[in-house]
Amino acid sequence: MKTHTLGFPRIGAQRELKFALERHWRGESQPEVLPQMAQELRTRHWLLQRHAGLDFATTGDFSLYDTMLDHALMFGAVPQRFGFTPGRIGLAEYFALARGNAAQGAMEMTKWFDTNYHFLVPELSPDQDFSLHAQGLLDAVREVENRSFTPKAVLIGPLTFLWLSKIHGVPEGSDEAEAKLALLPRLLPIYQQLLAALEARAVAWVQIDEPVLALDLPPAWVDALPHVYRTLAPAHLRILLATYFESIEAHLPTLATLPIHGLHLDLVRAPHQAAAALRLWPRDKVLSAGVIDGRNIWRADLRAVLVQLKPLHARWGQRLWLAPSCSLLHCPVDLAPETRLDPQVRRWLAFSVQKLAELGTLKRALQDGEAAEETALAESDAAQRSRRSSPQVQQPAVRARVSALQAADAERQHAYAERRVQQRARLKLPAFPTTTIGSFPQTNEIRVARARFKRGELREALYREQMQEAIGQAVREQEALGLDVLVHGEAERNDMVEYFGEQLSGYAFTDNGWVQSYGSRCVKPPVLFGDVARPVPMTVEWTRYAQGLTKRWMKGMLTGPVTMLQWSFVRDDLPREQVALQLALALRDEVNDLEAAGIAVIQIDEPAFREGLPLRRADWATYLEWAARAFRISASGVRDDTQIHTHMCYSEFNDILPSIAAMDADVITIETSRSQMELLRGFGDFAYPNEIGPGVYDIHSPRVPDANEMLALLRKAREVIPDDRLWVNPDCGLKTRGWEETRGALRHMVEAARALRTELT
Numbered sequence: 078m079k080t081h082t083l084g085f086p087r088i089g090a091q092r093e094l095k096f097a098l099e100r101h102w103r104g105e106s107q108p109e110v111l112p113q114m115a116q117e118l119r120t121r122h123w124l125l126q127r128h129a130g131l132d133f134a135t136t137g138d139f140s141l142y143d144t145m146l147d148h149a150l151m152f153g154a155v156p157q158r159f160g161f162t163p164g165r166i167g168l169a170e171y172f173a174l175a176r177g178n179a180a181q182g183a184m185e186m187t188k189w190f191d192t193n194y195h196f197l198v199p200e201l202s203p204d205q206d207f208s209l210h211a212q213g214l215l216d217a218v219r220e221v222e223n224r225s226f227t228p229k230a231v232l233i234g235p236l237t238f239l240w241l242s243k244i245h246g247v248p249e250g251s252d253e254a255e256a257k258l259a260l261l262p263r264l265l266p267i268y269q270q271l272l273a274a275l276e277a278r279a280v281a282w283v284q285i286d287e288p289v290l291a292l293d294l295p296p297a298w299v300d301a302l303p304h305v306y307r308t309l310a311p312a313h314l315r316i317l318l319a320t321y322f323e324s325i326e327a328h329l330p331t332l333a334t335l336p337i338h339g340l341h342l343d344l345v346r347a348p349h350q351a352a353a354a355l356r357l358w359p360r361d362k363v364l365s366a367g368v369i370d371g372r373n374i375w376r377a378d379l380r381a382v383l384v385q386l387k388p389l390h391a392r393w394g395q396r397l398w399l400a401p402s403c404s405l406l407h408c409p410v411d412l413a414p415e416t417r418l419d420p421q422v423r424r425w426l427a428f429s430v431q432k433l434a435e436l437g438t439l440k441r442a443l444q445d446g447e448a449a450e451e452t453a454l455a456e457s458d459a460a461q462r463s464r465r466s467s468p469q470v471q472q473p474a475v476r477a478r479v480s481a482l483q484a485a486d487a488e489r490q491h492a493y494a495e496r497r498v499q500q501r502a503r504l505k506l507p508a509f510p511t512t513t514i515g516s517f518p519q520t521n522e523i524r525v526a527r528a529r530f531k532r533g534e535l536r537e538a539l540y541r542e543q544m545q546e547a548i549g550q551a552v553r554e555q556e557a558l559g560l561d562v563l564v565h566g567e568a569e570r571n572d573m574v575e576y577f578g579e580q581l582s583g584y585a586f587t588d589n590g591w592v593q594s595y596g597s598r599c600v601k602p603p604v605l606f607g608d609v610a611r612p613v614p615m616t617v618e619w620t621r622y623a624q625g626l627t628k629r630w631m632k633g634m635l636t637g638p639v640t641m642l643q644w645s646f647v648r649d650d651l652p653r654e655q656v657a658l659q660l661a662l663a664l665r666d667e668v669n670d671l672e673a674a675g676i677a678v679i680q681i682d683e684p685a686f687r688e689g690l691p692l693r694r695a696d697w698a699t700y701l702e703w704a705a706r707a708f709r710i711s712a713s714g715v716r717d718d719t720q721i722h723t724h725m726c727y728s729e730f731n732d733i734l735p736s737i738a739a740m741d742a743d744v745i746t747i748e749t750s751r752s753q754m755e756l757l758r759g760f761g762d763f764a765y766p767n768e769i770g771p772g773v774y775d776i777h778s779p780r781v782p783d784a785n786e787m788l789a790l791l792r793k794a795r796e797v798i799p800d801d802r803l804w805v806n807p808d809c810g811l812k813t814r815g816w817e818e819t820r821g822a823l824r825h826m827v828e829a830a831r832a833l834r835t836e837l838t
């Protein structure tokens with residue numbers, strides 16, 4: 078029996094990679110420092126795997142920015158617009174692709190399945206040439222072998238690589254997916270060469286990831302599956318096909334006939350696959366059972382996992398492998414330094430390092446009998462018991478409140494058409510009102526103040542004064558710019574989700590539980606472990622203070638229930654819908670308190686609404702129904718004349734438009750500028766019934782667009798959105814920008830709105 082991991086987080090327990098990258102980008106380190114740090118991290122992570130008794134050192138899961146980008150480069154698929162030569166990509170070219178340079182915007186980024194990790198989207202063309210440039214991977218294999226570890230190389234599979242790529246220059250009217258699949262005959266020989274090269278290095282096992290098998294693939298892609306793996310079948314090297322995030326049961330009969338030597342299944346997300354595997358997966362091949370949750374931070378219930386594993390062990394014996402459900406990329410590195418966590422909660426958790434140890438316990442218990450691992454199993458039992466019986470986890474009052482929810486709680490008092498009359502009478506906004514999405518630049522001063530306050534080096538009164546100063550500055554800037562609906566700027570927030578998590582009961586937070594979001598950027602998802610309640614108001618004081626500084630309307634700013642859920646590590650002992658309802662009620666109290674404090678406009682952000690969508694279409698309707706309801710519950714406690722906004726970014730909205738409409742926000746602001754308002758397509762023709770603020774400029778770039786550019790976008794928006802329902806705003810919050818570019822861009826935005834007003838008759 079073997080244990081292994083599909084991948085290990087690469088950012089480093091102390092975010093060493095992040096800091097090394099950012100120093101490199103600022104030109105503050107010698108060129109050799111970053112590669113040295115990378116090598117050190119790889120070695121450290123292999124050592125962790127060895128110390129945990131794993132049988133392989135997973136190789137090829139590390140990246141300086143993103144592994145999809147690395148694969149594109151390994152296959153010679155360098156986006157042509159950069160003018161780089163395949164195979165001649167140094168660090169400068171590599172980061173130009175990932176982050177853009179003076180001449181070219183960065184490669185597009187998008188979410189990896191339903192995770193908060195973003196990958197870079199390969200840009201292919203219908204006549205794409207591929208060529209192999211695998212030195213990086215082969216060097217990593219050598220690094221592993223030099224340390225006498227056994228490498229298991231990991232690759233993104235050809236179907237997944239092509240499916241997640243974009244293809245440019247496909248003739249109008251022809252199918253993009255088809256055009257991508259048509260590249261397979263060009264790509265497969267490259268994979269063959271790569272496998273041959275690994276074989277020549279005496280690599281015994283290659284893990285090929287095909288998570289697309291968890292999606293609803295078009296028939297042509299499903300049909301391609303046997304062909305791909307029959308073509309690849311290497312002579313000596315063994316292939317472990319890795320699937321995760323959902324069931325791939327439907328493909329099992331096909332997979333069983335292919336010349337692959339092992340199959341990895343995600344038995345956390347889709348445990349019922351085990352029964353199908355017992356029927357359909359040959360016993361003379363390897364079954365890798367993904368039984369430790371790679372997407373969450375809970376300590377496993379080892380006794381229950383053993384029950385799950387026994388029939389698999391009986392069938393596959395030594396050919397049963399144990400692994401996390403998916404790569405540990407989505408988990409923080411190590412729980413050990415989290416000494417400030419409530420000791421009880423801490424005992425319920427396992428980060429990547431602890432998850433590797435769990436694999437060892439499971440293996441020994443299966444091989445040598447449970448008695449041999451009694452101490453570890455008893456510890457696991459005790460942790461489960463303590464979690465089940467903790468009064469922090471079960472709050473009867475919260476449960477009762479959710480059970481008592483009525484249909485009316487998810488409905489505003491009147492329909493939008495009526496609310497709108499009252500809101501207009503109260504708010505008296507001009508046509509095409511201008512606003513921003515919430516955050517203003519997080520200056521170094523603000524970050525340092527927050528960090529010092531957190532470390533106890535800055536007294537609360539002084540901290541509050543500094544934040545009030547930041548709010549004051551934001552208000553003065555906005556008044557000078559002539560914006561119509563103001564925001565306080567979110568200076569007091571580290572991250573929108575972490576900030577609210579810290580103030581809700583049922584949540585715990587870590588000091589170092591960082592997870593890579595993209596490149597050097599990380600998030601620290603708070604841990605939602607128990608029933609959620611709001612002990613005291615969270616934003617009212619800051620918002621009231623901000624409103625007191627201006628005669629214009631100050632927009633209250635909250636994170637919605639679905640995004641709170643999606644961007645937290647969520648308990649696995651209660652259905653997500655129930656957790657969302659608890660969050661919704663906590664937020665509803667906050668919304669009501671803001672209204673009572675005189676706040677007339679309240680935004681409830683839901684940027685992760687689309688990301689929460691299940692991978693399989695059959696599961697969409699259920700999710701969308703409860704997600705929209707949770708949002709409405711948070712928003713519906715207010716009077717008709719209080720205006721509710723919501724905001725979404727990074728999303729393809731058009732396929733879920735009816736559900737977005739069902740959220741019934743009075744105003745939605747969305748990210749549209751990079752697609753040149755293309756995303757507005759579906760919102761037109763009254764398909765979206767309420768008010769809309771399509772983003773008129775890209776906030777991810779320091780570039781300041783001129784007023785005419787924004788005016789042109791607004792005119793495009795007017796073609797689909799009636800004049801009396803159109804708002805003017807940027808794509809998203811401005812926290813990652815500097816003040817100078819922010820000022821410049823917003824000045825042009827206000828100019829554009831004013832110009833548009835003169836076009837009204």
Ligand SMILES: Nc1nc2c(c(=O)[nH]1)N[C@@H](CNc1ccc(C(=O)N[C@@H](CCC(=O)N[C@@H](CCC(=O)N[C@@H](CCC(=O)O)C(=O)O)C(=O)O)C(=O)O)cc1)CN2
Binds near residue numbers: 572601
């Ligand atoms: N949760 C979440 N998910 C999301 C997004 C989001 O905003 N939130 N947006 C998208 C992803 N985009 C992102 C954009 C920016 C960052 C980002 O800037 N992250 C920061 C960390 C953010 C943070 O919480 N920072 C804290 C802590 C900063 C910090 O590490 N401070 C140092 C000390 C600093 C000092 O002493 O000066 C420390 O504690 O060690 C703060 O600002 O308060 C980073 O990686 O650098 C992350 C994701 C999708 N998913």
Ligand SMILES: [Zn+2]
Binds near residue numbers: 725
């Ligand atoms: Zn946004």
